[in-house]
Amino acid sequence: MASLNALGPVARAGAREHRHRKVSFEFSPPKSPAAEESLWLAIRRLEPLNPEFVSVTYGAGGTTRERTHRTVLRVLEETGLAPAAHLTCVGASRAEVDAVIADYWNAGIRHIVALRGDPPGRIGGAYPARPDGYANATDLTRAIVAIAPFEVSVGLYPQVHPESPSVSHDIDVLKAKIDAGATRAITQFFFDVDGFLRFIEQVRKAGISIPISAGIMPVTNFRGLGRMAAPCGIALPAWLGNLFDGLDDDPETRRLIAAAVAAETCARLEEEGFDDFHFYTLNRADLVYAICRVLGVREAAP
Numbered sequence: 001m002a003s004l005n006a007l008g009p010v011a012r013a014g015a016r017e018h019r020h021r022k023v024s025f026e027f028s029p030p031k032s033p034a035a036e037e038s039l040w041l042a043i044r045r046l047e048p049l050n051p052e053f054v055s056v057t058y059g060a061g062g063t064t065r066e067r068t069h070r071t072v073l074r075v076l077e078e079t080g081l082a083p084a085a086h087l088t089c090v091g092a093s094r095a096e097v098d099a100v101i102a103d104y105w106n107a108g109i110r111h112i113v114a115l116r117g118d119p120p121g122r123i124g125g126a127y128p129a130r131p132d133g134y135a136n137a138t139d140l141t142r143a144i145v146a147i148a149p150f151e152v153s154v155g156l157y158p159q160v161h162p163e164s165p166s167v168s169h170d171i172d173v174l175k176a177k178i179d180a181g182a183t184r185a186i187t188q189f190f191f192d193v194d195g196f197l198r199f200i201e202q203v204r205k206a207g208i209s210i211p212i213s214a215g216i217m218p219v220t221n222f223r224g225l226g227r228m229a230a231p232c233g234i235a236l237p238a239w240l241g242n243l244f245d246g247l248d249d250d251p252e253t254r255r256l257i258a259a260a261v262a263a264e265t266c267a268r269l270e271e272e273g274f275d276d277f278h279f280y281t282l283n284r285a286d287l288v289y290a291i292c293r294v295l296g297v298r299e300a301a302p
Contacts, residue, residue: 021295022276023049024084024186024213027283028057029067038283039071045285047079048299049292055113055153055186055278058086065100076108084153085109087144088117089134097134098147105148113153113186114141114177138176145181156185156203156212158196162233167199171206184210186278189217189229191237191261193268200274213278214269218262218287219244220254259287263294270295 025046030036043054056071058064068085075083085104089097104112116137129135134143141152154177157170164170174185190196200212219225222236222244229236240261247254266277277295279288292298 021270021297022052022213023292023295023297024052024054024278025288026055026057026278026280027071029059029064029071030283031067035283042281042283042285043075043079043081045289046281046292047081049289049297050300051081052276053082053084053111055084055086058088058115058117069100069103072104072109073107082111083109084111084113084151086113086115087140088115089137089140090117091130091133093130093132094134094143095132097140098143101144101147101150105150109150111151111153112144113155114144114182115155116140138173138180141177141182142180151184152182153184153186153213154182156187157233158187158190158199159192159234162231167202171203171208174203174208175206178208178210182210184213186213187215188232188234189215189280190234191240191265192235193265196269197272211276213276214266214274215278215280216262216266216291217280218258218291220251220258220287222254255287259290259294262287262291266291266295 027039027043030039046054054075056068056075058068072083072085075081087097087100087104101112114137134140137154141154144150144152154174156174157164160167161170161173164173174182177185187196196214203212217225219240222241226236228234243257243261244254247257269277279291281288
């Protein structure tokens with residue numbers, strides 16, 4: 001990361017306001033009435049930015065299946081947003097997964113984020129597939145498009161997947177997902193921009209041309225980030241930890257740093273030709289909204 005001057009990305013984005021930037025947002029299904037209220041405040045705050053789509057996560061082992069379904073349907077019915085439902089195949093039979101896919105299509109959902117997923121309590125670890133289930137995201141993608149002509153997004157690790165032997169293997173897996181029907185890839189969050197760009201260059205040289213959304217995680221809690229990143233094999237650079245050092249009791253400064261880091265990341269990616277960003281919102285809108293403003297993403301004129 002070359003600098004952390006918040007005016008840098010502001011100035012660069014402002015100089016290219018004519019450029020069309022594509023953004024999408026990820027939300028999680030709420031666990032309580034209070035969490036649901038917070039979620040919908042976030043959705044309503046970000047809705048005017050006209051994202052390409054908004055995705056709703058699916059808990060490990062399908063633990064949020066009903067809450068995910070309700071949230072996706074409410075987005076479809078009560079907003080002008082295009083919802084994408086996460087779906088995993090861990091811990092479920094093919095018949096159970098197929099029923100969920102059909103239910104989504106019949107309800108009017110046209111976009112699914114197909115992920116293998118993790119068993120509850122074993123996030124990031126290998127697992128034995130059920131004999132009567134889908135083995136991985138490639139099989140799941142193939143099943144989705146066999147049932148109905150969904151748009152299918154799949155996951156992509158800019159750093160090697162924890163269960164993968166190499167980057168080339170990850171690229172082969174992505175090719176297999178595309179052959180199975182995937183139409184877009186969404187990357188896991190990352191902080192090593194140079195490493196990300198090298199990875200994307202390898203992906204494109206391999207002949208892969210589908211849209212790739214760069215996963216952006218605005219960080220306000222570095223310790224919490226470490227707990228999320230470790231099981232996924234995501235390296236956290238020392239400079240990032242240094243920025244948050246000593247700020248455990250200073251949430252406002254942490255928020256300012258989070259916005260600056262994410263905005264600088266997006267600005268750097270834009271300089272390299274990227275214009276497609278997927279924000280992991282953690283069901284909070286303020287930081288993501290501010291970063292989108294820096295990028296030049298605004299509400300449509302009345």
